[in-house]
Amino acid sequence: MISEPSVIENTSGRQPGEPVQSAITYEKIPTHIYADAKDASRAVAHEIADLIREKQQQGKLCVLGLATGSSPKTVYAELIRQHREEGLSFHNVVTFNLDEYYPMEPDSLQSYVRFMKEQLFDHVDIPEGNYHIPDGTVPVNKVAEFSRSYEEKIQSYGGLDFQLLGIGGNGHIGFNEPGSLINSHTRLMMLDHSTRAAAAMDFGSLAKTPKKAITMGVTSILAARRVVLLAWGERKAPVIRAALEGTVTESIPASFLQTHRNALFVIDQAAASDLTRMQTPWLVDTVEWDNHMIKKAVTYLSRTLGKPVLKLTNKDYNDNGMSDLLAQVGQAYDLNIDVFNQLQQTITGWPGGKPNADDKKRPERALPASKRCLIFSPHPDDDIISMGGTFQRLHDQGHEVHVGYQTSGNIAVADDEALRFADYVVDFNEKFGIDSPEATQIFRDAAESLREKKGSEMDTDEVRYIKGLIRKGEAKSTCRFVGIPVENAHFLNMPFYETGKVEKKPLGEADIQVVMDVITKVKPHQIYAAGDLADPHGTHKVCLDAIFEAVRRLKNEDFMQDCWVWLYRGAWAEWDIHEIEMAVPMSPDQLVRKRLGIFKHQSQKDGVVYQGTDSREFWQRAEERNKATAGLYNQLGLAEYEAMEAFVRWHF
Incomplete structure (x- = not known):
């Protein structure tokens, strides 16, 4: 585990698709930050593709641990593209997925079996018997036995060459929720409320979201020879900072990756936004003190010290790593007034511009007066x-x-809301004898569909029309x-x-x-x-x-x-x-x-x-x-x- 800030290459003059790096980081796991998720996903997909080709040249199988969820979708899309356009073959690939909801039928809309087929397997030439996903239909009294056999099957292939991960908002990897131990193995896991709430969109409501899942354990993940974790978006920023810069703790299972010798976090700038090198880059590297960076630094200092901008002193700047800023601009007094004025000039009660006013220091132009x-x-x-x-x-x-x-x-729109609306239309038309039997039948069919709808079924066209x-x-x-x-x-x-x-x-x-x-x-x-x-x-x-x-x-x-x-x-x-x-x-x-x-x-x-x-x-x-x-x-x-x-x- 790296206990001190790690020095990495400064890639000024970065080319499109390259990570955004800084000279010093406080992360305890190597981390590549990309401008956006697409560039990051391509980089990860290329690493996987290179590994597959290397194993092919050696006449060996390539054993991959795969993840589901939104994060890896663009990785899978790039692998499919390489298969179709560049001849990347998956004939030597064996895969093991991290997890599956329990209970879960494989053909359900929310099944990870279905997800993997739709997102990858059905579009490449991987042999059908070469991919493995935890079975959500195993009787509960057989889950422990299935879990042992799942790990034994991984070992029969010599272990995982590469494990792809996402991260939950609470720090889970796989479905290893907070509280999972570093020595945990594949097992049935109770899902945290926050995990279920985040998944409720897929299931239509929290009540329909499974409470359990079968997941690879932390030990199984850490046994992979290479681990890459993906994270996109600002909602992941707090947990990314905790996993990368915090201590190793079971309350953030992703932090266990600090103990892995060959782990990498691949994240976009939004997910990286809470990291020290992004929040306070002047503390880790020389920065260009342009106006944007000056406003960022001054407002950060004001908030951190709990002092209004106009009360910040030279000592405040010097004590908080901004002495070079003062050296460039002079006294805190002048700097404070400049930033204060910029902040004040953003405030306007006239978002469309104020007519007959001097608009040089207003956010919106005065003319045309009516926009x-x-x-x-x-x-x-x-x-x-x-x-x-x-x-x-x-x-x-x-x-x-x-x-x-x-x-x-x-x-x-909830089903019961749509059903109420459909019943209203049918009852209204029948009450007043409205002569539109075809239209009435549409709403009658929709109401019947909603009454009989099962959790895994999609809305009919009529129901979607009513909800719209x-x-x-x-x-x-x-x-x-x-x-x-x-x-x-x-x-x-x-x-x-x-x-x-x-x-x-x-x-x-x-x-x-x-x-x-x-x-x-x-x-x-x-x-x-x-x-x-x-x-x-x-x-x-x-x-x-x-x-x-x-x-x-x-x-x-x-x-x-x-x-x-x-x-x-x-x-x-x-x-x-x-x-x-x-x-x-x-x-x-x-x-x-x-x-x-x-x-x-x-x-x-x-x-x-x-x-x-x-x-x-x-x-x-x-x-x-x-x-x-x-x-x-x-x-x-x-x-x-x-x-x-x-x-x-x-x-x-």
Whole structure:
């Protein structure tokens, strides 16, 4: 185990696809940080492919330990590409998967057998008898025997050459939950509540999510000759720091990898965001003190010491590793005033620009005084949840506001809510003798399908249509509440989303085209988009990619020459304070009005289908986040507001 900061190569002049490195790290496991998950996944896939080819040349089998979940999907996609385009053969590959839910039928939608076939095995030439996955149908009194035989089978092949891992939000590897011992073996494991909550999206609700799983033990994982752990997105950042920089502890099972001689963490910049070298790079390496880094350092110092920016002293900077910053800029007094002024200038009650005002130090331009604003909402409620106060203010200040609802959001409607809606339509039509038997039959069939639906079954087209109608009606209600005409609500129904499953299709040309169409129709001066850059697999990220690509293609159009793009965040996180370029304050009354707007989405209230590990409702998450942003500005020494919504500008 490495107990001191490890020195690694400084790769300034990094080429695309190379890890982002620093001169010194505090991580106790070698770590490669990539700009995004795609580059990282390609690197891991190439390592696996090289190992397979090396074993082929030696006439040996290549024994791989494989993982499921969202993290390895892009690795498997790259391996499939290499098989199809570069002739990579899997004829000598033997695989053992980490885990499987228990009980679980192999053909269930949530089965890891099905996952592995769909994501890899059905697309390559691996012999059917060469892949092994824990059996979720084994009688409970036979699980211990099965677990022993599973490990014996691994040993019969000489052990694992390579083990691929993801990491849970609580630090689990495989399904080795917190409390698992370093000497644990393959076994039946009770799943932690946070693990089940994170998986509830796949199963439709927490109640339908299995409570147990069969998993390889920590000993089995550590016995692999090479271990690579993947992590993407800012939600993994806290546990990544704990696993890499903390002590070896059973409360973070991934930290056991600190004892492995050949382990590697491969993560994106969002997952790395809490690491020491990312949070305070001036403590581990020489940095270029540009304005972005200066704001990051000053706001960090202010928050860490609990002192307003204007009260920071030369001694504060010198005692906290920033003496070279003072050497460059001079006295703390001047530095503090500069950063304070920059922070103050981000605050505006005029998100569309203040008419007849000097806009040189304002985040938005004054002209045109009345702007066309297009808010893109990935789901039908993200507009009001994430920027409801700004949404309302844009309308109240005379701007022409449009909303582009990018997806139907149908999978987030509970079955009982859809059944209630379907029964209502059928009963209404029958009561008043409405002469539309075909339409009534659609709702009758949907209601019957919902009554008979089993946990592993997908919604029928009729059920998905009804669920989409519910979300659409709620979105219209929000628009009426804000005051914009319903014809300014554009329902794009991007095709990538309409699979009926949590797993979506890749972004396609049709998705980009519908976004381009609405931009061309509205010809906006402002575009607002959900800037959840950290999530490489979620709906928000796909929707944002579509907007970015659409804007790039349209950027030479005349109407785009005066268009600015502002990015907001979702319901779970906010921009870091040094990143914020526009902060829109809300009074207590405005915050309550935003809450009432969120309440228009009744299907997402009192028990959200995909609640995740956060038990708060969306209005609570939004309010607490907005209050925290305002509190942070106050902590730094600026004016105290009830709440704030924050934005970062994207320059295209």
